[in-house]
Amino acid sequence: MVKKRLIYFIVSVVLLGTEILIGLYAHGWIRNYLGDVLVVILLYTLFRTVLPERPGKWYVFLT
Secondary structure, X not given: OHHHHHHHXXXXXXXXXXXXHHHHHOOOHXXXXXXXXXXXXXHHHHHHHHOOOOOOHHHHHHO
């Protein structure tokens, strides 16, 4: 259980760093579309970090 949380946390931190870099340096379709897709994945991994035993995919769409 703790190992899953750690993996989701590491993926969340990497995705957050990627989002920050996209926000600072990217323009056009990368910022508009790829950034949106990565934010959804980031929210999913954050929810799975906090609630690893529950299915988190619907929580992302409710926020």
